[in-house]
Amino acid sequence: MAKKRKSSFRGKVNKDSKRQVSGYGYLNLPKGVSVFNPEAKSTVKLDFMPYEVTSKRHPDRNVEDEIAVPGSLWYKLPFKIHRNIGVDNDKVVCLTSIGKACPVCEKRAELIRQEADKEDTDALKQSKRNLYCVIPLDSKKHEVEPHIMDMSQYLCQEEINNTLEEDEEFEVFPDLEEGLTMKCRFDESNIGKNKFAELGKVTPSERDEQYTEDILDDIPNLDKVLNILSYKELEAKFLELDEEDTAEEEPEEEAPTRKRKSREEEPEEETPPTRKRKHKGEESEPEEEVEEEKPKRTRRKREEPEEDPDNKCPYGHVFGKDCDEHKDCAQCEVWDDCGDEQDKHK
Secondary structure, rough: OOOOOOOOOOOOHHHHHHHHHHEEEEEEEOOOEOOOOOOOOOOEEEEEOOOEEEOOOOOOEEOOEEEEEOOEEEEEEEEEEEEEOOOOEEEEEOHHHHHOOOHHHHHHHHHHHHOOOOOHHHOOOOEEEEEEEEEEOOOOOOOOEEEEEEEEEEHHHHHHHHHHHHHHHHHOOOOOOOOEEEEEEEEEEEEOOOOEEEEEEEEEEEEOOOOHHHHHHHHHHHHOOOOOOHHHHHHHHOOOHHHHHHHHHHHHHHHHHHHOOOOOOOHHHHHHHHOOOOOHHHHHOOHHHHHHHHHOOOOOEEEEEEEEOOOOOOOOOOOOOOOOOOOHHHHHOOOOHHHHHHHHHO
C-alpha cells in the first residue's frame, strides 16, 4: 500500500484566508473589527475607548508621567505615512514611527542637500496620523461596537486638543468609568478635487452608560494594527526593486564602509564601481570609462604571469593585482597591503 502523502496545503490556506480578510491598506485589521470612516457634513456621537499598550516604542511614551507605557491604558496611536510609494502609489508607514531609519526619509534628506525642486522633496514628506478605537452610538451605517478610526493629526487630533485647552476637565473623555461621549461634527474639506471629512467641532457630554474592564477584551490592540515593513522591504518597494535586485545588492551593502588606511583622504565615491550600490533604472558606469576619468584610482588588470610563488592572497587570487576585482576583497584581511602593492606597479 502506497504511503499517504502529507498535504502541502496544510497550514497555508487558512493563513492566506486570514490575510485576505484582514488587509486594509497599511492596516492589519483584527477579525471582526471594521474601520469607521466619518462622512463629511455629518454629526455622530463617539465614545473613544482606551486600549492596553504593549509597545515599548509607543510615540506618546512618557515614563515619568506613566503615559503610554506597556501595561497602561491609552487612547490613540500616533504614526506617520508616506504617500505614492512604488508602482501602485501605495501609502506606507514611515519607519520613524517606531524610531527606526526610513529609506524614504533618507532619500528626501539627500534631495534637500542636493537642492532639488521643492515639489520633489515635498512628495516624500511624512504625514502625521492617529489611530483611535471608537464606538459609534448613533450612526445608521455602523454597529454600536468598537471600530478603528484612522485620521490625520490636522483633521482630527488638533480639534480635540483645542477642545481640551478650553476645558481641561474634558481630558477624562477616553476613561472607561469616567469617560465622556464626544459629539463630533465633521465638515467637508478639499485639496484640489479630493474631498474628505474634517473634524470641525467636538462637544463633550456625559455618557448614558459607562463601561467595565470587560470591554477591553473586545478592544483591538492598536500597537499591532499597523502593517510596518522592514527597512529592506520598504526600500525595495520605494525603489521598485524585485527580489533578484535585492539579492544582488545585499552582499555589497557594507563594502563602501571600508577605507584604505594609507589613502583615507580620498572620497568614497571614487571607489571602484563593483563596490557601489546601484538603484534600479540607474545604469552602472562601464569600468573602462571609470579608468579614463580616474586612472589613478581604478584597479586595472596588468599583463603579468598568472603564477606567483610568493602570492599572499588568502583566496587564491593574485596579490597586488586583483585588488577589488572579486567579492572576497570586501572581507579580505590583507586588502590594504594588496592595494598598496598594486599601486606600486601602476
